Structure formats: structure tokens, C-alpha cells
Amino acid sequence: MSDARLNPEAPPTPEHVAVLRKDYRPPDWLVPEVALDVVLDPERTVVRATLKVERNGDHDRPLRLAGDDLELLKVSGGEWHMDGTTLVVAIGGDSATVETEVAIAPNANSKLMGLYASGGILCTQCESEGFRRITFHPDRPDVLSRYRVRMSGDKGRYPVLLANGNEVTKGEGEGGTHWAEWEDPFPKPSYLFAMVAGDLQPNRDHFTTASGRKVDLGIWVREKDLPKTAHAMESLKAAMAWDEKQYGREYDLDVFNIVAVDDFNFGAMENKGLNIFNSRYVLADTETATDADIDAVAGVVAHEYFHNWSGNRVTCRDWFQLSLKEGFTVFRDQSFSGDMGSEAVKRIDDVRLLRAAQFPEDSGPLAHPVRPDSYMEITNFYTATVYNKGAELIRMMKTILGPEKFRAGTDLYFQRHDGQAVTCEDFVRAMEDASGIDLKHFRLWYEQAGTPKVTAKLEHDAEARTATLALTQTVPPTPEQPTKMPMPLPLQTALIGANSGAEIGTERLIILDKSEDRITFDGVDEPPLLSINRGFSAPIIVEAERRPGELERLAQSDGDPFARYEAIQELMLRVLIGGANGEAVDPDPVIAAMRDTLTSNALDPAFKGEALVMPSEALIGDRMEKVDPDAIHAAREGLRAAVGRSLARELGEAQRAGAPGSDLSPDAKGMRRLKTVSLALLAAGDPAGTAPLAKAQYDAADNMTDRQGALGILSSLDAAERQQAFDDFYLRYRDDTLVVDKWFALQAVAQRDETLATVRALTEHADFTLANPNRARSLIGAFAGNQWAFHRSGGEGYAFLADMILAIDAINPQVAARLIPPLGRWRRFHEDRASLMRGELERILKAPGLSKDVYEQASKSLA
Ligand code: ARG
């Protein structure tokens, strides 16, 4: 059967049919062992697979092996036939050895799933269902196998051959080839399989585990990138030590390798012993990466490393359980980053991201529970809900249990389920069993989509010296979930004396688990201020009734850094939303709070840097009845200008302070953040006068944080310095792909009339390509996130995005599908815009040959 790619003539597989969580059935056949023999060739790689299979349970069903885009060459081991793209093998006994031989074409693989080429390197991506693009296999996470992999190929082209586990033997072959065999002693699901071949150089180091085992570490990159791997290596060692200390988790193999590639669909992948990364999360130095980039490298390196336990040793039974590993691992990486730097600032950043990405998802057409009930294409469910809201669920359980019982829960979870493929339910049960705390009601957090909303009203009875907090909660309807039950919401709460500014009594953990409740506080002598949901203890929206002056006072005196930040943000939002709604609003309280913050001796620069960033235009829109992008833009620019003018002196001082780029302490990072935030406000107050200052910051910068910060401000200014700086930036960094991505993105986020025209022109730039996910996102994704620019020009932005989605879909459906949500938000806009947005979604749906990925997102967005 060497003649045909399986597929073209086959009837369409049930592409648009949803997979349901309730339909889960254990696998009919297990595959305890897999041996692969891979003859590497970029045009045509041949994969011979030997699967030891065992019947699982009492049934007479055949073995079904998934395949996708495989050229089948040979099968042995039983009578077989194809059912669509599935290879069906009839097996008589209870076990058998099945052999297949297929050919695949890495160079033609533009989806970047399975085995593909990135700049001459061959690498793999298998999660979720990419292994079936390498060989026939059940390819589901509850089938765990021991792998032995033989790779062979041209020694000149592929001097380095890597796979999971340990290298066991290697040798030279004929005609300038060589080969290597790798063996992974840990049974693993196919989505954790990896292999890499290429001309790579290692940054080598080692780590000695708590029990004294030496682990060889390698970060493999192209030779020229070696100097940019030091930070990732330090982060890796820090993560290994942290996981031992905080979770009692030791690394379990003798080797841990990381490979960086430039073409990658998302951030990185936790393949057992062989993590493969998007190069933007490995390569960083202060000259070419901002402080935020550098922190992201540490966070992602840690995230993938932590997966070795939360994901690999204990994996997911099925893909509906994705948050089992992702929510938990995000929580772990967030905690790690908080411990490595400023915990308060990390929390503020995480909440900002949750509100920017997850809240809109949870209130829109693609809303789904943390544990979804159905999907068409699982790749569409690697979402902010599964990852970031999932992390909030773990965080809430830790808050409810307390740190010791939480740790007992994770210990029990790892011990009980080591080597298994389990469910979110298993995680919660381990927490309950270890703590003795009933989490029955808490399970609703996994089931119900939508962001709960709480109203809070505090009343003081001076005579009785009590205060009563009246709380209500509602959970909004979401697709397929019209009505909801009240959820348990852990609310860290304190009362603060309006006169003294001191906390009254101690902080309390209120668990609001009903639609309405009243909580009484005793010993309240002075009028109290309400500090609620401190640390953002529950991922919800709180609407507290505030007395005049209350937020101003909290902004000055709340001892919880997050709550203090929140009070300042709320003050800003009142003015911004009011302004956008055409009300006359007084900016003075905001200006006063910002001045206090800026000049406070008690606050560190990192906190100030965060607190002074105004809520984004998108966030303001989320708080309005309907989003009015022009009015929002005008209100926000107006307030920024007023602040810039009123605080010019204080901002000027903060802008001049700064810190050398080589200093990566939290304070130094904070000073740099504050420097650029201040410059941005100065520019809003006096654009023409600030352009030279921005250019001066750009020119004098000894680090990317200052340089990119200045360029980001210049990008929205109509000044000669703008083009000069962009030209300089390109010439300086044109050979550094990751920095060229910034050059594209900074032009796409510009707040200017010409932005769409500029972006359109940039699609013709010699360095632009839709085939590289980072590059496509840097321009198209950044533009779609630029609310004001995207929503102007009578729908031209929508049409442009739809064109790009269709063009990308033909290359890489995963990347294309991720660009749908900006159009899917049409319900949030007035009908003039909404109908144009819908029109583009309809046009997308009519396009011939649309991928399942884009079909699912676009059709759900219209429903
Ligand atoms: N597991 C990877 C992580 O660490 C991400 C894999 C994403 N896969 C996908 N098909 N979108 O988060």
C-alpha cells in the first residue's frame, strides 16, 4: 500500500462532531512497549514502529490506531484495514506485537505538529494529538508505554540526535550517517514523546538532587545563541531546588535537556527529559530581552520542569482533565516566580493577565468550565480558563486548607497516583483525604463556567460597635449553562479604621457559599473601610458599595498590597468609565492618589510601577454596558494627559532615576518599570515636548527594557523621533529574530490613525511571514489586541484580520484559530460594529477547506 497518502479519497471523518467527557471509556488495548526506528530525512522520513499490545478487559474489539497525514508502507501483526485515517487491526489473542512502517514529510509539515523542520532542525510536538502524525498509535493520554527510539540520519546535517530518557548506544552508519538509541525507563503517554535532530550546541551544567544524584543538564541551541542561555540555565537549577523544597519533588532521570526552536505553536513543551521550547522562552540577555521577557523565561522554564511531576509522573486520563496538569503547574510556576522576586508584584501581574484574557473568555461565546464537557478540537482548549482560572482553583484550595494541609494534599496526590493517568476529581479527593476538609461544594468550580459576581455593602453600628457586611453572589449564564448554583468563594477580608488607617481586629477568611449572606464584625469603634478579596483570594468580580473618600483612603492605607493596588485601579476606573460614558468626572482624586503613590517612601518602586499603569482600554470596555472604543480611548488619553501635566515634576524624577540594565534585583526592575511608566504619562501630558526625552531614553539605554519602553511610547507619537527610532532599532537588531518580532509588534500596538495601514504594509516586509507563529502573532495578534485601532475604520480592521486568519489557516490551523476571539466579542459592541464583525465570522465559515480548529471557534462565536 505504498501508493497513497491515506486520506484524500476517504469519506470525511466526523470532523465537526463534538467529543464528550461523559463518553469516556478506558482503552480497549494497552501498549506497554513502543520501539521506534526513525530514518531521518527532511523530505521523507521513514518510521518503523513496533508496538507490544495487550487486551484491556473482556471484549472482542479490534485494536484501533490513530493516524494523521501518514503514508502507510507496511503493517504486520494481524488482519488490518483502514477506517478513515484509523488503522484497525484484528487480533486473536490477548497480546500481540504489531509493526507498522510509514513515511512522513517534515519539510512539508507547516502545522508544526508531529515531526517538523525549524531552521534545519528536526523536532517534534506531540501534545495533544501529534504523535499520530509520526506513527500509528492509540495516541490518548491514558495509554502509557515504555519507549525505545533509534534515530539515524546524516551526520553533517544532524550531528546531535536527542530523544526522551537516556542515550543508551550510538554509532556510525554508512554514507556519512550516524545513529543513536535512547531509552526512557518511565512509562509515558504518547503526547510526551520527543525527538530532535540538528546542528545544536549545548550549554552544559549539572544539578545534584536532595538525595545526592547528579543530573546532567543541557540547553541545546544554535551556536550563536549559546551566550543567551545562561539565564534559562540558572532558572532551571532554581526551579529544581524549589520543587524539592516546596513540594518534595526530586528529578528522576540522569539527564534533563532543553532544546530551543524558532518555529513553535505555543510557549514550550514538557516532553519527558527533553523539553522543547519556543526560543523566546529560552534565549534572553539584558541587551535583547526586557525584564518582563527575562521573567517569562524563568517562569516557563520552571513551568515545564514542574510538569515532570505535575503532568508526567502523574498525567491526565483524558483531555477534559487538562487543567489537572496545567492549572496545577501554572499555580506552581506562579508561586515559584513570586518566591524568586516580588510576591506582591507577581500577584498583580497574574491578576492583570487573568482579567485581560480569562474574564473576557468566561463572559463570551467561547466560555467553558475549567474541566470542559465537550470539544471538537482539543487544541482550542489550551485556554486562559484551563490554565489561569485552573491555577486560581488550586490557589483557592490552598487558601481554604492552609499551607500545611495543602502540602499534605499534594504529597498524597503524588504518592497515590504516581505512574497513573487521573482526573481533576482525583486531585480534589487527595486534598480532602489529606486534610479532612470537605470540598464537595468546591467541585462546582470545575463544573460551572462564568465569573461569579459579588456585591458587598458594609454598615457600621457605632452604638453596638459592630459592622455588618451584606454579601450577594450571582454566577452569570454561559453557553450550555443557563442557570448556576452559588459557589464557595474564599474572601480574605479586613476592616480598616477610616480615621486611624489601622486594621480592626485580624484579617478573616469569609467563605461565601450562598446567594446571600451577612457577616458581623465586633469591636468596631471607628467607621470602617472594607478591604475585601485581598490578594485576589477568589477569581471573581466584586462590586463594593463605597462611601465618598473610601477608595482614596484605602489607596493610602490598605496593608494588603494587592488591595491597595486595587483601590487605586478602582479610582482610575471610575473616572475612565464615567468619562467614556460621557459623564463629567473629576480626575483630581486619581491625580492625588497617584501623587501619593509616586512620592511614598513606604512603597517599593516595583509596586509603584504597577500601581501607576492605567487600566487598559480593553479592561475599561469590559466594565461598560457596550464597548465604545473611541470614547474609551478619548477618556483614557484625557486622564493620562491630565496626570502627565499635573505630576510632570514627580514623573520626571522617577523617569530620570532608572537602574543599570545588568541589575536584575526586584528593586532595579521596579525602577526601570517606573521609569517607562512615568515617561508614558509625561508623553501623554506633552507629546511634542516629550518626544526628544523618549528618544534620549531610547539612545542612552543599556538594556532592552529601557529601549523597548521608549520605543513603545514613541510608536504612538507623531514626531520625527518616531521613525528615527524604529529605523535604528531595525538596523541594530535585524539579525535577531526575537527582537525583530518586537519591531513588528511595537508598530502594531501604536495608537495612531495609520496603524492599520502600517500593519498592512508590514505584511509585505521582507522579514514578514505567516508561517512562523511568533512572527505572525507579533504583527497580526498584536494588532487584533489594539482595541482602538482594530475597531476603527468602518470594519477594515475586521476584514484584514479575517483575511489573515484564512491565510494562516491554510498553513497552521492552531495559530489561525487563536485569532478568532477578537471577532467573537461582537456582542459587546454596538450594532454597527457588531454586524461587521459577525459578517467577517460568517465569511470565514464559508471559506472552502476550513480547518476544524477555526470552524469550531468561528461557529461557536456566532452561536
Ligand atoms: N503542555 C504545554 C504547556 O506546558 C503546552 C502544550 C500546548 N499544546 C497544544 N496543543 N496547544 O503548557
Ligand code: ZN
Ligand atoms: Zn503546561
